[in-house]
Amino acid sequence: MKLLKSFQSRLENLVSLEELNFSKYRKLKKLSKGFKSLTCLKKLKVWKCEALEEFS
Numbered sequence: 001m002k003l004l005k006s007f008q009s010r011l012e013n014l015v016s017l018e019e020l021n022f023s024k025y026r027k028l029k030k031l032s033k034g035f036k037s038l039t040c041l042k043k044l045k046v047w048k049c050e051a052l053e054e055f056s
Contacts, residue, residue: 004028012037019043032056 004025011034018040022028028049033056046052
């Protein structure tokens with residue numbers, strides 16, 4: 001099983017997304033690209049992602 005180390009998705013296609021949860025991805029280092037397009041996002045939860053270095 002591969003561990004999630006970065007999240008670079010086509011978030012711009014998810015314009016109606018209201019909630020996004022990243023929990024216990026201990027190896028996750030990077031969340032980037034596309035978050036600006038999430039205009040309906042009401043809740044973003046990032047919890048126990050100890051390795052997270054970059055969020056853009």
